[in-house]
Amino acid sequence: MSRSVSVSSWLLMLCLVASAAPAELIALRADRMLDVESGRILSNATVLVDGEHITAVDPAVVPPGAEVVDLGDVTLMPGLIDTHVHLTGSDPSFRNLVFSENSAAGALRGAANARTTLLAGFTTVRDLAQLHPTLDLITVALAEASEAGLIEAPHIVACGHALSITGGHIDPAMFVSSAEGVLELGPEFGIADGVDEVVKATRYQIKHGAKVIKISATAGVMSLEGSVGAQQYTEAEMRAIVEEAGRHGIKVAAHAHGTEGINAAIRAGVASIEHGSLVDEESLQMMKERGTYLVLTAALADIMQLDGLPTPVREKAEYVMPLARENHQAAISAGVKIAMGSDAPLVPHGQNGRELLTMVDLGMSPSDALRAATVNAADLLGTPDRGRIEAGLLADLIAVGGDPLQDIERVLDVQFVMKAGEIYLAP
Numbered sequence: 001m002s003r004s005v006s007v008s009s010w011l012l013m014l015c016l017v018a019s020a021a022p023a024e025l026i027a028l029r030a031d032r033m034l035d036v037e038s039g040r041i042l043s044n045a046t047v048l049v050d051g052e053h054i055t056a057v058d059p060a061v062v063p064p065g066a067e068v069v070d071l072g073d074v075t076l077m078p079g080l081i082d083t084h085v086h087l088t089g090s091d092p093s094f095r096n097l098v099f100s101e102n103s104a105a106g107a108l109r110g111a112a113n114a115r116t117t118l119l120a121g122f123t124t125v126r127d128l129a130q131l132h133p134t135l136d137l138i139t140v141a142l143a144e145a146s147e148a149g150l151i152e153a154p155h156i157v158a159c160g161h162a163l164s165i166t167g168g169h170i171d172p173a174m175f176v177s178s179a180e181g182v183l184e185l186g187p188e189f190g191i192a193d194g195v196d197e198v199v200k201a202t203r204y205q206i207k208h209g210a211k212v213i214k215i216s217a218t219a220g221v222m223s224l225e226g227s228v229g230a231q232q233y234t235e236a237e238m239r240a241i242v243e244e245a246g247r248h249g250i251k252v253a254a255h256a257h258g259t260e261g262i263n264a265a266i267r268a269g270v271a272s273i274e275h276g277s278l279v280d281e282e283s284l285q286m287m288k289e290r291g292t293y294l295v296l297t298a299a300l301a302d303i304m305q306l307d308g309l310p311t312p313v314r315e316k317a318e319y320v321m322p323l324a325r326e327n328h329q330a331a332i333s334a335g336v337k338i339a340m341g342s343d344a345p346l347v348p349h350g351q352n353g354r355e356l357l358t359m360v361d362l363g364m365s366p367s368d369a370l371r372a373a374t375v376n377a378a379d380l381l382g383t384p385d386r387g388r389i390e391a392g393l394l395a396d397l398i399a400v401g402g403d404p405l406q407d408i409e410r411v412l413d414v415q416f417v418m419k420a421g422e423i424y425l426a427p
Helices: 003-015 092-100 103-119 138-147 194-207 235-247 259-268 281-290 311-334 354-361 366-372 375-381 408-412
Strands: 025-035 040-050 053-057 067-070 074-078 080-085 122-127 155-158 212-216 251-256 272-275 293-295 397-401 414-419 422-425
Touching: 040 074, 074 414, 080 375, 103 122, 103 138, 103 414, 103 422, 122 138, 122 375, 122 414, 138 155, 194 212, 194 235, 212 235, 235 251, 235 259, 251 259, 259 272, 259 281, 281 311, 293 375, 354 366, 354 408, 366 375, 366 408, 397 408
Parallel strands: 025 067, 025 074, 080 122, 122 155, 212 251, 251 272, 272 293
Antiparallel strands: 025 040, 040 053, 074 397, 397 414, 414 422
């Protein structure tokens, strides 16, 4: 483990209280339970939890000595999964943090945001780049602290530093200034050019604990570069990243708005396209053929206040957001595989579920949207031990008031949260 990750983990240990170990045997009872795969609501459900795992669903007999937790008039569901968050970010003005915060402050903010996210019903998240790009691998430290029980947080699949070309969308300098000598970084911080450098950058992130690699295939909205969708990494560079990550069993997520960059990333073999604002028919066909996931991050268009953003950023957002909505509707109609991602904090931490409302507004059924946040998201993350309520899987469970298949807004009314057999929120 790198010294920097150890420092962040140490700070979290000092400042946060470890959670209690889960009870050995718990019987959860609820008036309703959602079978996400079939899209059906089942009545009067009982789920038996032993330690961190589900051991039975609707057992004939509840074993003597089990702690019975009667949740009552709620719908029991698998814990939700958000495949695109930035836990160390606060709001769209995060660019100010590049110069104003150290790793200790970033770690503490990330831990607080992680707890808020967990209590909103998201028991797993994929963190796609910390928003303190010149500092240590805070998100990896948060992931380790979560699994060690040092903080109240979802399971975190962290990427560490995202990869970008020099002067690209995820080059930190492009969020604050393009002036010479400002934040001149190299492969260790994810800024890499050419096949040899991108392979080195990929290896460095994996060495220091990254469980997913994020790349910037195209330009973006929140940086100060002129274009919103121009291709940045070449297909050869992206392919080299995918192949290197694959040798370590690691998947690659591609930030991509523009069509050419999207299609190059798909051909290179990325696991997911993040945003995908300008997908075309060729994009959708290739995604269906290759099983590439699309992570829409669509709710932010309804939530973000653009007035306070720098003029170039606001203009790009005003241009691309309406186009993204049309293309996302086309992707849903085409049957592309979709996983839920909010891009929090652009959707505020704890309001991640609003992405599900937007997905339904774009044309998905509530059951399809919920699958995107459970079984589909688990498949994308390569974590088959969650996303369903089934014996042998992790006891990552939540309960919401009402029936989310009838009213998707019920996902915002989270009344119970269990992660790995431990109860974090109870009615």
